[in-house]
Amino acid sequence: MYFLVVVTLILEMVLAFFTSMFTGITLRSPRSAWFTIGLAGMLGWWASQSLSGKNIPELVAAVAGAVVIGTFAEIMARVQKHPVTVYIVSGIIPLVPGIIAYNSMLSFLEKEFTRGLFLAFRAFLIASYLAAGVAVVPLIIRHFRLLVSRRRKTLKTDRP
Amino acid sequence: MICIQDHDAIEFAGLAGELLLKNGAETSRVEDTIERICKRAGFTDTEVLVFPTGIIINGKHQGANLTLAKRIHIRDINLSVVSLINDISRKYADNKISLEEGLAKVKEVVTHPPTDNGFLLLLTAGALASGAATILLGGSWRDFAPAILATGLVRIIVGAAAFNLVYILQMYLAGLFSGFIGSLFVDFGFGMHLDKIIVGALVPLVPGVALTNAVRDFISGDLLSGTLRMVEALLVAAALAGGVGFALAVYSGYLRHLIF
Numbered sequence: 001m002y003f004l005v006v007v008t009l010i011l012e013m014v015l016a017f018f019t020s021m022f023t024g025i026t027l028r029s030p031r032s033a034w035f036t037i038g039l040a041g042m043l044g045w046w047a048s049q050s051l052s053g054k055n056i057p058e059l060v061a062a063v064a065g066a067v068v069i070g071t072f073a074e075i076m077a078r079v080q081k082h083p084v085t086v087y088i089v090s091g092i093i094p095l096v097p098g099i100i101a102y103n104s105m106l107s108f109l110e111k112e113f114t115r116g117l118f119l120a121f122r123a124f125l126i127a128s129y130l131a132a133g134v135a136v137v138p139l140i141i142r143h144f145r146l147l148v149s150r151r152r153k154t155l156k157t158d159r160p
Numbered sequence: 161m162i163c164i165q166d167h168d169a170i171e172f173a174g175l176a177g178e179l180l181l182k183n184g185a186e187t188s189r190v191e192d193t194i195e196r197i198c199k200r201a202g203f204t205d206t207e208v209l210v211f212p213t214g215i216i217i218n219g220k221h222q223g224a225n226l227t228l229a230k231r232i233h234i235r236d237i238n239l240s241v242v243s244l245i246n247d248i249s250r251k252y253a254d255n256k257i258s259l260e261e262g263l264a265k266v267k268e269v270v271t272h273p274p275t276d277n278g279f280l281l282l283l284t285a286g287a288l289a290s291g292a293a294t295i296l297l298g299g300s301w302r303d304f305a306p307a308i309l310a311t312g313l314v315r316i317i318v319g320a321a322a323f324n325l326v327y328i329l330q331m332y333l334a335g336l337f338s339g340f341i342g343s344l345f346v347d348f349g350f351g352m353h354l355d356k357i358i359v360g361a362l363v364p365l366v367p368g369v370a371l372t373n374a375v376r377d378f379i380s381g382d383l384l385s386g387t388l389r390m391v392e393a394l395l396v397a398a399a400l401a402g403g404v405g406f407a408l409a410v411y412s413g414y415l416r417h418l419i420f
Contacts, residue, residue, distance in 0.1 A: 012296060015292045018288065018289070018292040019289050019292040019293045021289075022285040022288045022289030023363065023364050023368075024239075025282070026364045027237050027238075027239050028239055028240050028241075028274075029240065030239065030240045030274075031240075045296075081247065082246075083189065083239075083242055083243055083246050085186065085189075085239065085242060085372070086239045086242070086243060089239070089369050089372055092368060093366065094293070096363070096368065098293075098359035098360075098363060098366070099297055099356070101397065101401060102355050102358065102401075102404070105404060105405050106405075106408075109405050109408065109409055127371055131371050131375035132379070134375075135372065135376040135379055139380065
């Protein structure tokens with residue numbers, strides 16, 4: 001039974017890898033970043049999937065996946081010398097709440113406007129939490145680098 | 161006195177910013193790049209104003225002002241260009257290449273964009289991404305082939321018919337065709353889950369660049385750009401959903417009785 005769970009998780013991670021990588025190719029990402037984009041999507045899916053369904057709110061799972069993708073993207077941007085945008089845009093694609101948005105649209109078609117609005121807002125919240133989680137890590141790192149460089153400058157000028 | 165070199169420098173900065181903004185970079189990156197180039201070129205008081213639809217640069221050199229305004233009309237996402245321009249501007253700021261070399265390199269990106277990914281590769285990649293996403297969302301393996309075929313057909317139809325159409329209309333058409341094609345496949349017995357096939361087919365068209373850039377702009381304080389990009393992302397999502405909804409309504413209301 002445990003074996004089956006592990007196999008399913010590995011299969012899903014491989015699928016997330018391919019989803020991210022091929023989406024990255026359609027967005028015309030640089031060729032040297034293709035494999036890393038896939039890895040970003042895979043790690044993000046793993047992080048969010050291992051949290052979801054255990055009495056944890058879906059927003060928390062989404063943010064966890066997004067933070068993992070943001071951290072990985074920041075590391076890989078340093079290693080491969082590409083902008084962070086390349087990794088995060090394609091990395092969050094497996095986590096995008098497509099089915100919720102589709103069900104919201106269906107509810108509007110069936111004239112169940114309350115349910116449609118509820119689902120649309122839920123999809124929008126998850127999507128914006130994903131984007132926020134992905135954006136926060138590079139911004140924090142940039143802020144601390146600015147602080148460190150400013151401190152170094154003041155130290156240098158203080159010296160006689 | 162303003163010399164030819166200053167004009168070259170501000171043209172370099174303007175072109176680099178325009179290419180970054182057109183191809184999907186966030187606002188703060190565009191502003192940083194332009195400021196970096198202007199600082200290296202010797203401008204003192206550089207003010208840069210970047211919106212999703214335009215750029216205004218004002219630089220001061222030896223007491224004279226130099227201004228450049230750029231209007232951005234068409235936007236097309238090409239992250240290779242973003243990476244390339246970022247590289248060129250950093251090299252110029254680190255004094256590794258001269259102004260003439262940098263300007264020539266940027267102009268070469270305009271005339272010969274990095275096109276190693278041809279239409280066929282984009283088609284295959286989009287189709288495979290949809291196939292993988294369909295199964296990831298919970299579809300069975302029988303949905304794999306319909307999703308791939310639906311995305312391929314959507315890409316060909318949208319790419320051929322809507323070559324010069326407005327972006328939003330193109331997205332609406334994509335939703336429309338994926339709805340029709342998905343419903344047809346399911347009714348002819350090729351696929352099982354209609355919702356997974358349609359959502360999978362639309363996954364590569366999700367406005368991910370607009371959404372992530374919108375939130376990043378909001379967080380870094382560019383409220384105007386963030387609002388505009390958020391509206392763009394919502395519009396694209398609404399166009400996709402509207403196309404699918406229209407297709408499903410028309411199909412289940414009329415076409416199904418005509419065909420079967």
